[in-house]
Amino acid sequence: QKEVEQDPGPLSVPEGAIVSLNCTYSNSAFQYFMWYRQYSRKGPELLMYTYSSGNKEDGRFTAQVDKSSKYISLFIRDSQPSDSATYLCAMSTNNAGNMLTFGGGTRLMVKP
Amino acid sequence: EPEVTQTPSHQVTQMGQEVILRCVPISNHLYFYWYRQILGQKVEFLVSFYNNEISEKSEIFDDQFSVERPDGSNFTLKIRSTKLEDSAMYFCASSERGRVNEQFFGPGTRLTVL
Numbered sequence: 001q002k003e004v005e006q007d008p009g010p011l012s013v014p015e016g017a018i019v020s021l022n023c024t025y026s027n028s029a030f031q032y033f034m035w036y037r038q039y040s041r042k043g044p045e046l047l048m049y050t051y052s053s054g055n056k057e058d059g060r061f062t063a064q065v066d067k068s069s070k071y072i073s074l075f076i077r078d079s080q081p082s083d084s085a086t087y088l089c090a091m092s093t094n095n096a097g098n099m100l101t102f103g104g105g106t107r108l109m110v111k112p
Numbered sequence: 113e114p115e116v117t118q119t120p121s122h123q124v125t126q127m128g129q130e131v132i133l134r135c136v137p138i139s140n141h142l143y144f145y146w147y148r149q150i151l152g153q154k155v156e157f158l159v160s161f162y163n164n165e166i167s168e169k170s171e172i173f174d175d176q177f178s179v180e181r182p183d184g185s186n187f188t189l190k191i192r193s194t195k196l197e198d199s200a201m202y203f204c205a206s207s208e209r210g211r212v213n214e215q216f217f218g219p220g221t222r223l224t225v226l
């Protein structure tokens with residue numbers, strides 16, 4: 001079983017839709033959960049950071065963590081064409097090196 | 113807004129040659145990282161660096177790789193003898209004390225080994 005899994009997509013939605021992106025993981029030691037946005041051939045851009053279980057909201061973005069199910073989600077409200085990108089989840093344990101383990105990414109396309 | 117910068121944006125080299133990839137982390141950050149992404153694959157951790165020493169390294173980071181902070185602003189990744197399979201995007205990242213898992217990435221250097 002892969003450590004962090006994401007559906008690669010592409011996920012195509014109309015402008016204004018609510019988008020749900022998800023990751024599952026197998027390592028119960030993960031405590032820190034991040035979402036990054038990556039445009040083609042660019043560096044990952046940090047969107048959301050969550051520690052342990054719960055919800056976090058920032059503007060149009062909401063991150064949810066369910067550690068009991070080993071499942072995290074990112075919701076995007078009122079999606080825009082500029083949200084079209086690949087969304088990467090990343091996770092970390094409380095390790096000395098702060099290594100992030102990434103999912104493979106979900107490609108999102110928001111159509112005008 | 114402060115950001116991580118990387119140079120060059122694209123490096124082409126012959127197999128067996130040495131390359132040095134350069135990064136300038138965000139100025140008040142103390143933790144530095146290198147990751148790589150082979151085309152179409154996941155972002156993979158290579159190494160983390162704090163207080164002038166390696167904190168953790170992955171299996172990928174073998175004896176051909178080294179990192180250095182030669183001065184107060186730069187952070188470098190050296191590959192001594194490049195292989196074809198080293199072709200990838202290399203990302204530098206940094207984070208600050210107390211928020212070490214919030215890692216900010218640079219735009220990457222595309223390394224092409226011929």
